[in-house]
Amino acid sequence: MIANPAASKDIRRLVAQGRVVPDWEKVNILKRALRGLQAVGIDRVVAMPDSSHLVGRARDDASLTLGLESLDMPALYSEGDTIKAAQMMEAMGVGCVITLGGDGTNRAVAKGSSSIPIVAVSTGTNNVFPTMVEGTLAGLAAGLVVQGGLELSEVSVISKMLEIYIDGQYEDMALVDVALSRERFVATRAIWDMSTIYEVFLTRAEPSSIGLSSIGGRLQPLSLEDSGGLYYRIGGSDRNHEAAKQVLSPIAPGIVTPVPIADWRLLPEGERVPVEPR
Known part of the structure; x- marks a missing residue:
């Protein structure tokens, strides 16, 4: 236990x-x-x-x-x-x-x-x-x-995971989501202000969940049993990424807000996606 x-x-x-x-x-x-x-x-x-x-x-x-x-x-x-x-x-x-x-x-x-x-x-x-x-x-x-x-x-089901590499070296993993944030301090990793986030990677996009996964669930539901993952980029995060659509999502308990989405797509299993710091 x-x-x-x-x-x-x-x-x-x-x-x-x-x-x-x-x-x-x-x-x-x-x-x-x-x-x-x-x-x-x-x-x-x-x-x-x-x-x-x-x-x-x-x-x-x-x-x-x-x-x-x-x-x-x-x-x-x-x-x-x-x-x-x-x-x-x-x-x-x-x-x-x-x-x-x-x-x-x-x-x-x-x-x-x-x-x-x-x-x-x-x-x-x-x-x-x-x-x-x-x-x-x-x-x-x-x-x-x-x-x-x-x-x-x-x-049982074998869980999917996301692996994080920095400069080609394995650094960490996640079972549900990886979010790129502008915040300088990690603290508890609790997210309630979507303006601090600009890219998100998910193994699961559950419409019945709360948080980053729920946003993905309003784009394309993706369960634990489904293959691959989902990526989305927050719109309005800079002037080059205007929102293509908005989804209304519960991002934290009691907090429901429209989230601007600039782009999203499904990720095939095993794909490596390069990201740039901002």
């Missing part, structure tokens, strides 16, 4: 109406997931240590008998913890990981391991990768995958 205590607590609680998932609710979700795991015969769970001790608090329940092992790793309370935890879990032969967090949490897991199946429970903001699955069902699904009760090829 990898639970991110910082999920759903960024600046979008102030600049938008992003929901807050408090630690006690994350503990309740984890407790239900543990009960689901136990119900299908799982007797040992491995967890990433975190600053709020979420999994440990969830395990502190008289109805739970399964063992809990906390990974022997220093907790620096950064994205690096999640990457390291996923690497350790892969080395230990963990059969499935339940994550609590958002797109960023699952991106960090994927950076640490590309082979462990993920049951991603959404507790973040503008989530596209994780879903609002009930904790009990997440535990049941993960447990059945580990026990061989579910055929992985029938119940």
Whole structure:
């Protein structure tokens, strides 16, 4: 289990109406997931240590008998913890990981391991990768995958990803989107002002989502199962790129705004797209 205590607590609680998932609710979700795991015969769970001790608090329940092992790793309370935890879990032969967090949490897991199946429970903001699955069902699904009760090829999809190269060298990856921004400071990577963005690359363009993916979904819906990705350029970002059309999109919780689009197209799998800094 990898639970991110910082999920759903960024600046979008102030600049938008992003929901807050408090630690006690994350503990309740984890407790239900543990009960689901136990119900299908799982007797040992491995967890990433975190600053709020979420999994440990969830395990502190008289109805739970399964063992809990906390990974022997220093907790620096950064994205690096999640990457390291996923690497350790892969080395230990963990059969499935339940994550609590958002797109960023699952991106960090994927950076640490590309082979462990993920049951991603959404507790973040503008989530596209994780879903609002009930904790009990997440535990049941993960447990059945580990026990061989579910055929992985029938119940899972291998996620697409975007790879970022700088001067020909691999630099980073993303599961959902890559955005080029004029902002000098990255901070939490939360976006609510589209005037700061000029180009976006997506693996998924979901009309039912919020954020950059929802904008793409109004141009051409693209699901996890569809091949390739989608690119769009924001119009009006400079005088050479006037808007060809506008789409009305929810770019953050409670913020719906027309977004000018100068250009967009589908991206075939494997295509490399050069970009210029601005």
